[in-house]
Amino acid sequence: MTMINFFDIPLDTYKSWCASHKLPAFTLRQVHEWVTKKNTISFDKMTNISVKNQAKLSEILTINPFKTCQSLPASDGSATKYIFELANHVFIEAVAIQEKGYETLCISSQAGCPVDCKFCLTGVGGLKKNLSMPEIVAQLAVILSKGHSITHVVFMGMGEPLLNLKSVLPALDWLQSDWGFNLSKRHITVSTSGYLAGIKELIKNNIALNLAFSVGSANPKTRATIMPIEERNPIVEVAQTLAQYCNMHNRKLTLEYTLLKHVNDDLESAQQLANLAQYLKAKVNLINLNPHPKIPFQPVSNATLAAFKQALINQNIRTTVRYSKGQDVIAACGQLGESNLS
Ligand code: SF4
Structure with missing residues (x-):
């Protein structure tokens, strides 16, 4: 008998599903x-x-779609990386990050990623597959079952979420609806590398999300060298489309900026980023690169990071620095994928 995933069963069919499987009507509830x-x-x-019905359920229904789940806690206790195995030796990763007073889950939307940002380990391995909705939701369900108290979710793991809206949107329903995991909408952020068609689809369907835009560089020429997506999704048009989106929904926009030594770390780059942030009324989150032998860039020094941050603050841009937690398990969001690279 083919197993069905629990998250795939519409709530309004629970009773009929139970009846067709000769289970008490309230079992799925x-x-x-x-x-x-x-x-x-x-x-x-x-x-x-009942034990009898538990056994029956386990024959026909699955909640956890993963073949294996490996956890790698960081030695400093700040993060735990989870590596999930899908069919055909495909792996995805999620990271639970302990913050002050809350816990964030960085979740994957694709196995691998086709966008190929040159500073991202996930991009190195290319796209393996789009995740199904249950494969996205189950990352949260499995990690919650391991005792984590997740309050925030960021779609900053493997993949470009807007390239997989077919699964990401119903997954978001499960995450934030009161009938689902009931996480606050304000605590869920979807990160994009600037995929125009996806942002336009959000606009067309009037879908309100907290978006984070991974800028790379606010200079189109520099951006094209580190983010090939720039060629078909020019940052000027992305910015105009994001402005339209933000005006519709009054949601906060974050600009994610990964600092790369001698590439996008000078004060002119900071000014260009400040101009973009002012135009989009966005805050900026600076991330120093998590170095890796397969990434052809180096992180910036603490002094450069501080000067870049100050340059933004001088332009009245709300700026934070995201320190990569759990470096020893390569737990930086947006730089996952080691387990896919053999
Ligand atoms: S940064 Fe995001 S969009 Fe770019 S390659 Fe990595 S996972 Fe894909």
Whole structure:
């Protein structure tokens, strides 16, 4: 019998699904409650379901679609990377990051990524596949079941989320709806490298999200050398489209900027980034590169990082620095993918 994934079953068909599988009408409701409210994904721990029906469920239904799940805690305790195995030896990664008073999950939307940003390890391996909606939602469900208290989710793991809206949008419904995991909409951020067709689709369908835009460089020529997406998605047009999007929804926009030594780290680059941030009324999040032998760039010094930040602040740009946590497990969001590179 083909297994069906729990997250694929529409809520309004729970009763009929149970009837067609000769289970009590409320069985799926009970499973739903365990998964979304009690962080439990093993049928044998769902104690209000009879042992007989637990066994039956495990024959026809799956919650965790992954073949294996490996966890790699950082030695400083600040992050845990999870490596999930899909069919055909395809791997994806998610990272639970401990912040002050809350915990963020950096989640993947694709296995690998076709966008090929030159500063990103995920891009090195290319695209393996788009994740299905259950494969996205289950990253959260599995990690919650391991005892994490996730309050924030960022789509900054492997993949360009706007290239997989077919799965990302229903996954967001599960994450933020009161019938799902009920995370605050304000605590969920979707990061894009500036895929115009995806932003336009959000506009067309009036979908309000907190977006983060990975800039690379605000200078089109420099950007083209480190983000090939610039060729068909020019930053000027991306900025105009993002401005239109932000005007519609009054959602906060973040500009993510990965600093690369001698590439995008000078004060002229800071001025260009400040101009973009002012135009988009966005805040800036600076990230120093997490170096890796397969990435042809180096991080900047602390002094350069401080000077770049100050240059933005001098232009009244709200600026934060995201320090890569758990360096020893390569846990930097947007730079995942080691497990896909053999
Ligand atoms: S930074 Fe994001 S969009 Fe660019 S290659 Fe990496 S995962 Fe893909």
